[in-house]
Amino acid sequence: MIKVDKKEIFRYLGYRKNLPDEEVMGLVDRCLADLQAAVTPRCIFRQYPIESVYAIDPAGRPKDQGAKEAARPLLRIAGMEIRSGSLSRNLRGCESVYLLGTTLGLGPDRLVARASVTHMSRAVILQAAAAAMIEAWTDSVNRQIMEQAAAQGLYCRPRFSPGYGDFPLEYQQDFARILQLQKEIGVTLTESLLMMPSKSVTAVIGLSREKEGCVLHGCEECTKAEDCAFSVSEDA
Amino acid sequence: MVKKNRKPLLERLGREWLFFDGGTGTILQEKGLQGGELPETWNLSRPEDIIDLHCGYLEAGCDIFNTNTFGANALKYPHDLREIIEAAVSLAKEARQRTGREDAYIALDIGPTGRLLKPLGDLSFERAVDLFAQVVRIGAAAGADLVLIETMSDSYESKAAVLAAKENCSLPVLITNVFDKNGRLLTGGTVDSVVAMLEGLGVDGLGVNCGMGPAQMIPIVKRLTETASVPILVNPNAGLPRTENGRTVYDVDPETFAGWMKQIAAMGVQAVGGCCGTTPAHIRRTVECVRGTGPAAQSGAGFADPLSVDAAAFPAGETPRPDQADSPLEAGVPFRPNTKKHRTVVSSWLQAVEIGKKPLIIGERINPTGKKKFKEALRKKDLNYILDEGLGQEQSGAHILDVNVGLPEIDEPQMMEEVVTGLQSITSLPLQIDTSDPEALERGMRLYNGKPMVNSVNGKQESIEAVFPLAAKYGGVVVGLTLDEDGIPQTADGRIEIAKKIYEAADRYGLPREDVVIDALAMTISSDTGGALVTLETLRRVRDELHGHTVLGVSNISFGLPARAIINAHFLTMAMQMGLSCAIMNPGNAEMMAAYRAFLALSDLDPQCMGFIEAYADAQPVMVTASGKDPAGEAGKAIETGKAGRPGKPDQTGSGAAASGAAGGRSPSLGESILRGMDQSAADAARARLETGIPALDLINNELIPALDTVGKGFEKGTIFLPQLLMSAEAARAAFEVVKETLQDKKQETKGRIILATVKGDIHDIGKNIVKVMLENYGYEILDLGRDVAPETIVETTRREDIRLVGLSALMTTTVVSMEETIRQLRAARPETRIVVGGAVMTQEYADAIGADCYAPDAMATVHYAETVFQ
Structure with a gap:
């Protein structure tokens, strides 16, 4: 059973600081119960060294606007060559990473498809509750990783997924291959690089000898953060 | 050891021990394959290493070995697929020659595509069949001896691969799937459901591989021996994986592995081998222990390896142990061929349903006969209406759903495909494909993810020739109607004769007799009062004399009589007492x-x-x-x-409960019900108001619409949120339905017709569906083209249906490109059509940049824009 913070569900539903009425509350509870019975949570994570990092600016920022290459240093992880300024900022000071894949399985997708035939209200709530649930599941896997890292004297950075900042979505294909996502946890990619089951997460988690304020997830790297109805900080 | 004569595989498989090879990835990694490097490229770049891999297993004594083609398909190798597969087969031949193992069989190895099939994924079933077919054709032409489909975790993809193999070569076809410790595929299927489907498709052997070590596989193997009739194949990993420096390692050593495999062999399987982490040493020891040619194993070495035993997979106290060395290994395991199970089973993607254990209910409501609304839904391609009928019957207790979508003026094969694939994405009940059109029957059976029931064949030669070949090819439990060229026999004797004729026809076409269920035919007693007795006697005799199973369309018995439900219910009881296996009926009765x-x-x-x-x-x-x-x-x-x-309705949102709670003395008014989103009470309130004599249109204009507007305004002000907006919309819809019934004779006008679609490449359609609900509420007719819709389809439909407004949804930055392309094509073909866009990544700037007429940030904004277009 995955423990889900209902406030997260309300946030995904766009309630901001408000609480839903009694009918919606009841529906959220029923949807959560149905989801708990339908999910098949799975995960896979493996540790890899960061093989080389070129030209990292100490501040992690471009020295001048023209030096784009310098702002987007090359990272080599598990055979991937990644040019991403935001990822290299995230991984500043890290010597290795975990690559992570998590999923709730196809159960939530089937429930949403089913509800879409009869009650869209239910479909919308299932969707939000499943979104909160995959975050909760990924958080719990992330905590396991933090423990494993701690045993090696390492500290975790916030997890960072393809598609965040300038870390291109195309790397989903590399994740799929390196972690054998289809075989190991049943996660496939569509032609347009969406993951199916849709409630799935892939991420890099940096590991460093130095402790930094580690949060499990946040809005800091999202470009939408300023005017987003779902912003964590605004509701917290 | 030079063995030259290679007997046909099927003369040996299932009659003597045969051994598969072990892991490929494990060996290639030792030879330097990088994580993430595509192993099949080595067929061209490092042929000697591949030959060496095969030689290791051939020398270890395996009989069937895999070409290095697991991931070879046109998605991964769009340019050099042929070279890679031809090289793979030729390297296998070379290895066979070098080791003098000409008796060994080269298996063309086929793994999953890595993509999920429609409708949940974006790979169409036929495209999957094509991808596998290419591999099969190249591999068979190059000289493979059999096709081995393995590591499949989705029954639908398994079906595509098996069909591709059977349609494109005449080689034996074997398949192993991956089950988890709960005995399920990643997509949900069970051993029972997978076995039913695969045996129906005519595979030559089936089983389990990968995912687990031998110890954890034992419960799966046990179930396989209880359900499968064809030879059973078991290829486990060398235990459960562990990660070391980013590499996967497996800990079960050859000795321990062989001990477990000996135990598995003794359970009644016919061929064993290994998967990830197993090496030639594992296979050599397994061959020795199972076939019994080797020395006794060393006493107890490594048997209690805790990593190889997942106690959670077994009930407490039953954790098995590998056979200890005190049993003399050189004796080997006596070979036992598999036995026929003679079970009558239909299956879906999730579950198997066995016929004959207790009477089952086949829901009959997905059928246009005598149903005006259903016919209308078929004509308008209103898939939701049809799917809702399915969900309702599931809710009411149906075990199987009959699917009949025959209507003279529609494309029945196409509709059958859409309804079958639609239903199997939302319900796990097995389906009964019901049609007299052989093409529609084949489409339905082919696209069905499981082993369907087929309604129906009869004693006419023409019918036998049309239906049985399809049942033999795709698998299915066929309903055999006891009528023939001479009509329906008046006596039980006559019907039993036809039943026998149908069974004999099944024999001729190679369909097992247990896959025929006899329909004893219920004819109304209003025209022949002895009719029920003949039917009941036929049921009894099929059970007692032919030892078969039966089915009836129960309610035909009362046609033309009043109070039909009384007769139907009692006849049903009598029929079940006479052995009726399946009642085709309305589970809502x-x-x-x-x-x-x-x-x-x-x-x-x-x-x-x-x-x-x-x-x-x-x-x-x-x-x-x-x-x-x-x-x-x-x-x-x-x-x-x-x-x-x-x-109320399926998936009742609890509005029923809320309604009774709110009742406390009085029922909520129509407006109140809509504001609070209670659909059942909204319908009740609407009915009550109409009964007072208020005109339907007044009710709509003075009560329904104002309530809806209040909610809509609240949503825009941010005082009402999306779930409430939708619940209110659903309550309003429930009330509309009631009102519509009273307006049935009058022509109902819509405000306008709008196309909605999620663009190509995008498979998330929740936003589009929200917009649809709201637009329908405001009186628009929606042509919902679904998700992942090609620009051409949208343009074509817009033109054909003369559509003034098209709504497009895209979730990802990557799919906004297809939205732009769709707009470009629409503009060229239909400059007068307006286009509104929305979706998670959409912004006003984006919408402007790609040339949309309107950006709608939410569902209400789309409604407002529609109002300006259709003013």
Whole structure:
């Protein structure tokens, strides 16, 4: 059973600081119960060294606007060559990473498809509750990783997924291959690089000898953060 | 050891021990394959290493070895697929020659595509078949001896691969799937459901590989031996994986592995080998231990390796241990061929349903016969209406759903495909494909993710020739109607003769007799009062003399009579007593369901009467007046107040409960029901208002619409949120439905027709569906083209249907590109059509940049824009 913070569900539903009425509350509870019975949570994570990092600016920022290459240093992880300024900022000071894949399985997708035939209200709530649930599941896997890292004297950075900042979505294909996502946890990619089951997460988690304020997830790297109805900080 | 004569594989498989090879990835990684490097490229770049891999396994004594083609398909190798597969087969031949193992069989190895099939994924079933077919054609032409499909975790993809193999070569086809420790595929199927489907498709052997070590596989193997009739294949990993420096390692050593495989072999499987982490040493020891040519194993070495045993997979106290060395290994394991199980099973993507254990209900409601609204839904391609019929019947207790979408003016094969694939994405009930059009039958059977029921064949030669070849190819349990060229026999003798004829035809076409279910034909007693007795006698004789299973369209018995439900319910009881296996009926009929549940309880088929109690614990006493004037429907109403009926709609959102809570003295008004999003009470309130004589249009304009507007304004102000908006919309819809019934004779006008689609490449359609609900509420007719829709389809439909407004949705930055392309094509073909766009990544700037007429940030904004377009 995955423990889900209902406030997260309300946030995904766009309630901001408000609480839903009694009918919606009841529906959220029923949807959560149905989801708990339908999910098949799975995960896979493996540790890899960061093989080389070129030209990292100490501040992690471009020295001048023209030096784009310098702002987007090359990272080599598990055979991937990644040019991403935001990822290299995230991984500043890290010597290795975990690559992570998590999923709730196809159960939530089937429930949403089913509800879409009869009650869209239910479909919308299932969707939000499943979104909160995959975050909760990924958080719990992330905590396991933090423990494993701690045993090696390492500290975790916030997890960072393809598609965040300038870390291109195309790397989903590399994740799929390196972690054998289809075989190991049943996660496939569509032609347009969406993951199916849709409630799935892939991420890099940096590991460093130095402790930094580690949060499990946040809005800091999202470009939408300023005017987003779902912003964590605004509701917290 | 030079063995030259290679017997045909099927002369050996299932008759003597055969051994598969072990892991490929494990060996290639040792030879330097990088994580993430595509192993099949080595067929071209490092051929000697591949030959060496095969030689290792051939020298270890395996009989069947895999070409290095697991991931070879045109998605991964768009340019050099042929070279890679041809090289793979040729390297396998070379290895066979070098080792003098000419008796060994080269298996063309086929793994999953890595993509998920439609409708949940974006790979179409036929495209998957094509991808596999390419591999099969190249591999068979190059000289493979068999096709081995392996590591499949989705039954639908398994079906595509098996069909591709059977349609494109004449080689034996073997398949192994990956099950987890709960005995399920990643997509949900069970051993039972997978076995039913694959045996129906005619595979030559099936089993399990990968995912687990031998110890954890034992419960799966046990179930396979209980369900499968064809040879069983077991290829485990060398234990459960562990990660070391980013590499996966497996800990079960050859000795321990062989000990487990000996135990597995003794369970009644016919061929064993290994998968990830196993090496030639594992296979050599396994061959020695199972075939019994080797020395005794070293005493106890490594047997208690805790990593190889997942205690959670077994009930407490039953954790198995590998055979200890005190049993003399050189004796080997006596070979036992598999036995025929003779079970009658249909299956879906999730579950198997066995016919003959207790009577089953086949829901008959997905059928246009005599249903005006259903016909209308078929003509308008309103898939939701049809799917809703399916969900409703599931809710009411159906075990199998009959699917009949035949209507003269529609493309039945196409509709069959859409309804079958639609249903199997939302319900796990097995389907019964019901059509007299052989093309529609084949489409339905082919696209079905499981082993379907087929309705129907009969004793006519023409029917036998049309239906049995399809059943033999795709698998299915066929309903055999006891009628032929001479019509319907008036006697049980005559019907039994036809039943025998149908069984014999099944023999000729190679369909097992247990895959035929005889329809004894219920004919109305209003024209022949002896009709029921003939039917009942036929049922009894099929059970007692032919040892077969039976099916009936039960309610035909009362055609032309009043109070049909009374006759139907009693006839159902009598038929079940005579052995009826499947009743085709409306599971929403309370009287028949009561008869069914009572029969189960009385026949000791309902453990502790739990099914009956659950259904009727809250029921009011049934009051049937003695006068006989009480219409059957009324008599049954009391029963319906129990949980057994179908109160309200499926997936009831709880508005029912809320309604009764709010009742406390008075029922909520129509407006209140809509504002609070209570659909059942909204429908009740609308009905009550109409009964007071208020004109329908007044009700709509003065009560329904204002309530809806209040909610819409609240949503825009941010005081009402999306779930409430939708619940109110649903409540309003429920009220509309009631009002519409009273307007049935008058022509109903829509404000306008709008196309909605999620663009190509995007498979998330929740946003589009929200917009659809809201637009429908405001009186627009929606042509919902679904998700992942090609620009051409949108343009074509817009032109054909003369559409003035198109709404497009895209979730990802990557799919906004297809939105732009769709707009470009629409503009060129239909400059007068307006385009509104929305979706998670969409912004006003984006919308402007790609040339949309309007950006709608939410559903209400789309409604407002539609109002300006259709002013």
